[in-house]
Amino acid sequence: MNIVANVYRGGIVESSHLGHVAVVDAAGNLLYSYGDPHRLTFARSAMKPLQTIPVVETGTADQFVFEDADLSLCCASHSGELRHRTRAMGILERAGKGEELLQCGTHVPRDEESYRQLILDGRELTPIYSNCSGKHSGMIATAVHMGEDPATYHLESHPVQQRILEVIADIMCYPKEQIATAIDGCGVPVHQLPLVNIAYGFARMAKPETIGNDTRRAAVQRVTEAMMAAPEMVGGKKRYCTDLMNAFEGRLFGKAGAEAVYCIGDKATGLGIAIKIEDGSPRATYAVMNEVLRQLGIGTGGALDDAALSSHTNPDVLNMSGQRVGKIEAQFLLQKVNEKIIIVKN
Amino acid sequence: MNIVANVYRGGIVESSHLGHVAVVDAAGNLLYSYGDPHRLTFARSAMKPLQTIPVVETGTADQFVFEDADLSLCCASHSGELRHRTRAMGILERAGKGEELLQCGTHVPRDEESYRQLILDGRELTPIYSNCSGKHSGMIATAVHMGEDPATYHLESHPVQQRILEVIADIMCYPKEQIATAIDGCGVPVHQLPLVNIAYGFARMAKPETIGNDTRRAAVQRVTEAMMAAPEMVGGKKRYCTDLMNAFEGRLFGKAGAEAVYCIGDKATGLGIAIKIEDGSPRATYAVMNEVLRQLGIGTGGALDDAALSSHTNPDVLNMSGQRVGKIEAQFLLQKVNEKIIIVKN
Numbered sequence: 001m002n003i004v005a006n007v008y009r010g011g012i013v014e015s016s017h018l019g020h021v022a023v024v025d026a027a028g029n030l031l032y033s034y035g036d037p038h039r040l041t042f043a044r045s046a047m048k049p050l051q052t053i054p055v056v057e058t059g060t061a062d063q064f065v066f067e068d069a070d071l072s073l074c075c076a077s078h079s080g081e082l083r084h085r086t087r088a089m090g091i092l093e094r095a096g097k098g099e100e101l102l103q104c105g106t107h108v109p110r111d112e113e114s115y116r117q118l119i120l121d122g123r124e125l126t127p128i129y130s131n132c133s134g135k136h137s138g139m140i141a142t143a144v145h146m147g148e149d150p151a152t153y154h155l156e157s158h159p160v161q162q163r164i165l166e167v168i169a170d171i172m173c174y175p176k177e178q179i180a181t182a183i184d185g186c187g188v189p190v191h192q193l194p195l196v197n198i199a200y201g202f203a204r205m206a207k208p209e210t211i212g213n214d215t216r217r218a219a220v221q222r223v224t225e226a227m228m229a230a231p232e233m234v235g236g237k238k239r240y241c242t243d244l245m246n247a248f249e250g251r252l253f254g255k256a257g258a259e260a261v262y263c264i265g266d267k268a269t270g271l272g273i274a275i276k277i278e279d280g281s282p283r284a285t286y287a288v289m290n291e292v293l294r295q296l297g298i299g300t301g302g303a304l305d306d307a308a309l310s311s312h313t314n315p316d317v318l319n320m321s322g323q324r325v326g327k328i329e330a331q332f333l334l335q336k337v338n339e340k341i342i343i344v345k346n
Numbered sequence: 347m348n349i350v351a352n353v354y355r356g357g358i359v360e361s362s363h364l365g366h367v368a369v370v371d372a373a374g375n376l377l378y379s380y381g382d383p384h385r386l387t388f389a390r391s392a393m394k395p396l397q398t399i400p401v402v403e404t405g406t407a408d409q410f411v412f413e414d415a416d417l418s419l420c421c422a423s424h425s426g427e428l429r430h431r432t433r434a435m436g437i438l439e440r441a442g443k444g445e446e447l448l449q450c451g452t453h454v455p456r457d458e459e460s461y462r463q464l465i466l467d468g469r470e471l472t473p474i475y476s477n478c479s480g481k482h483s484g485m486i487a488t489a490v491h492m493g494e495d496p497a498t499y500h501l502e503s504h505p506v507q508q509r510i511l512e513v514i515a516d517i518m519c520y521p522k523e524q525i526a527t528a529i530d531g532c533g534v535p536v537h538q539l540p541l542v543n544i545a546y547g548f549a550r551m552a553k554p555e556t557i558g559n560d561t562r563r564a565a566v567q568r569v570t571e572a573m574m575a576a577p578e579m580v581g582g583k584k585r586y587c588t589d590l591m592n593a594f595e596g597r598l599f600g601k602a603g604a605e606a607v608y609c610i611g612d613k614a615t616g617l618g619i620a621i622k623i624e625d626g627s628p629r630a631t632y633a634v635m636n637e638v639l640r641q642l643g644i645g646t647g648g649a650l651d652d653a654a655l656s657s658h659t660n661p662d663v664l665n666m667s668g669q670r671v672g673k674i675e676a677q678f679l680l681q682k683v684n685e686k687i688i689i690v691k692n
Contacts, residue, residue, distance in 0.1 A: 007626060010528030012538060014388050015605050015626030042360050105666025119465045130666060182356030183671040192358060259361050279625035280353060280361030320451025320476060325529040
């Protein structure tokens, strides 16, 4: 049983999470694994850095003067804070469009204060509050820049989505025709690939010299550097993605995906890491990723001890009065594998 | 792998839940199982019907003129609707106490309209909004009735909690000294027992003639009948507990527990059913329980087809625009066991 984390109440295991880990280098070697590293996985929002590459490649980012923070917001599952909403609106405005084009739907934002203020103002939730509004704004801007229909950018057949599919297939080195798709929580296509390929894609983004095409290599570099330059845009207050990239100061870029996915690219080692909790429950994801980093020696005795980041390591389970009544503990041992698993095309 | 439910995105399994099922009769026979029916489990709020038994046994319910709806609310994980808050306040008032004694802590209630109104009124969350406020009000009333300190009713050493432990050990036929405890989300003790014993307790409550003690038998009968007479108090609008008991009209009583537990007693067959999803994620729990009922032939072609109840069978996964993008599907086959597993003391 590939348990990755146990949830304790008192000293007793109350619930357990199974999971899968793949650690791959930029040459296509699977170095460490746990569970099934070949598990076919929808990386969900962990794909956002790849979905943002066409925003740069097409020239959209240049035309609409995207700052690092704008590109970082395109890669975000943000908390809906004022700074996130303002920046998403800014992208739409520079593209000459409005919020009504956003197809991401609505949900209560993570930022409680923003939600409270909305209710007090007698306003209703709108798509700009969606954690995906940055990504969608970038997609709309791209459609405008390319002279494509900005109203149907979310459909799989639209060139905006077709470009993303091509980027994923290329960087993750997986045949386009073998990538199964479905619809994400925000209405755009999601792509299913083996976990090893997802990790491999993050390794290549961490070592962009492995990407042959000059335009693509430059775009990858600009997007990942934007994430690390403006980590507060990728998540928000007390969010793992933000805390991770703040702590590692330009070394790592990381992104969470729904249904308990997390992906990291490490520029120092050139490793890509992808994890998936089998049951899709997000609560153990960050504790598991911090434990993977610890076992790989990435940031141990340094960035990994950062106060904000280490608050995600084996977090407390609190009761409704704020009393500590248990904990979530990552418990697994990565296995050394060292097998060549990917035919590198470039 | 004891998978009980798969979560589909499009036609593809995105995540999977493991789980355990025990179906036991009131004579102590394990009739059907899945996964590990002996799994040591905190039943959490599924224990509320048992925690309510002392409210009746001690004479508290009579002294403070509890109606069925009051006892049902003591068994509740309610949504914090006005009717729930009003009734919990009523119990406290008749016991001569106020909300400030509630030790359950606070959380955002499930009933969105109640929360919205609270913010609009400029008020803060208070413990009466907690899904456990009915149970805690019953515990305070019991302490008052018994002349015990009503301020420390939540502590394990308090007679209120000691009486509950004795009831659980007796009805579930498990040695008191072997029951491990921890602290629940609402601050009171929780009790760890094998899933088979939890199911057995519900079977005995469904067939109270198996309970030797006259006072206890009458209390069990009154509590379970109160739940079935006022199902809207146990949960609320669009809640499984409420929908289940409304559909089965006095045949079944059922209660959910945190970390994905569900327990049912069936008065028609005398069966007790207990399920636990291994990862503690609640989203598949009701689909799994409806599938257990279907395989046992309980309510098939009748109550199980009720519109509200069957909305919990293999529920849709929706995206943020309300579009159906997947489903949760219970997928397992109960195994016929038929082994005597419990030494019945009475």
